[in-house]
Amino acid sequence: MWIGVVSLFPDMFDALTQQGVVGRAVEKQRIALEFWNPRDYATDRHRSVDDRPYGGGPGMLMKVDTLRAAIFAARERAQQATGLVPTVIYLSPQGRKLDQQGVQALASAGPLVVVAGRYEGIDERVVESDIDEEWSIGDYVLSGGELPAMVLIDAAARLIPGVLGHQDSAVEDSFNDGLLDCPHYTRPEIIDGRQVPDVLLSGNHAAIKRWRLKQSLGRTWQRRPDLLEGRPLDAEQRKLLNEFIEEHAL
Numbered sequence: 140m141w142i143g144v145v146s147l148f149p150d151m152f153d154a155l156t157q158q159g160v161v162g163r164a165v166e167k168q169r170i171a172l173e174f175w176n177p178r179d180y181a182t183d184r185h186r187s188v189d190d191r192p193y194g195g196g197p198g199m200l201m202k203v204d205t206l207r208a209a210i211f212a213a214r215e216r217a218q219q220a221t222g223l224v225p226t227v228i229y230l231s232p233q234g235r236k237l238d239q240q241g242v243q244a245l246a247s248a249g250p251l252v253v254v255a256g257r258y259e260g261i262d263e264r265v266v267e268s269d270i271d272e273e274w275s276i277g278d279y280v281l282s283g284g285e286l287p288a289m290v291l292i293d294a295a296a297r298l299i300p301g302v303l304g305h306q307d308s309a310v311e312d313s314f315n316d317g318l319l320d321c322p323h324y325t326r327p328e329i330i331d332g333r334q335v336p337d338v339l340l341s342g343n344h345a346a347i348k349r350w351r352l353k354q355s356l357g358r359t360w361q362r363r364p365d366l367l368e369g370r371p372l373d374a375e376q377r378k379l380l381n382e383f384i385e386e387h388a389l
């Protein structure tokens with residue numbers, strides 16, 4: 140997967156590229172990550188990358204010419220590297236809320252150019268002319284788009300074939316198949332008197348798989364019932380959820 144990032148702070152992405160799942164994926168060339176900094180396109184003495192908003196008001200916006208130059212350069216490189224026209228993504232609270240379905244769509248959308256805004260954001264005309272999709276990681280305001288961009292890249296990278304080793308398969312991930320994750324346990328068997336559920340010590344893999352699905356269904360019902368709305372359950376899933384509800388009836 141090819142991802143271009145437009146950011147005034149490319150070094151922030153070391154947190155993603157120098158270690159962990161994404162770092163290994165870059166090393167194994169499962170993912171290509173390249174960066175463009177609008178400041179590199181500044182031509183004035185102060186290397187300006189921000190500009191005042193028309194109509195006044197607090198804060199600044201990203202300067203149009205340096206931002207667009209960086210986006211164009213990233214888009215050009217994407218086509219050169221992949222032969223495909225990239226999808227240009229902008230992270231902002233005004234975007235579509237990112238969820239696992241959205242991540243799956245982005246992970247299979249071909250090359251991406253991810254624009255990380257700073258200041259109060261970017262000119263609306265740049266959104267209209269140069270941005271294909273606007274995405275939000277949540278209803279709160281951050282200092283910039285770099286952390287949301289890293290969230291998006293990390294989540295998408297996990298879905299690229301060959302990125303995850305068998306030991307941390309995306310298949311078992313929380314939100315896999317639209318359900319919350321089941322509880323997990325490791326040594327010791329007892330912590331402050333709390334024991335590991337017997338089924339997990341039984342070695343009965345069918346029973347363990349059933350227990351984990353039941354816990355995922357039950358937790359989703361308890362904590363995020365919205366995820367079950369309109370979600371078809373097969374007979375086995377319905378049976379397990381009913382068992383969980385009966386066991387947890389107040």
Ligand SMILES: CN1CCN(C(=O)c2nonc2N)CC1
Nearest residue numbers: 230231256260275276280281287
């Ligand atoms: C200009 N800048 C403002 C702050 N920002 C966000 O709060 C954000 N991005 O994606 N989800 C979010 N929430 C990124 C863009």
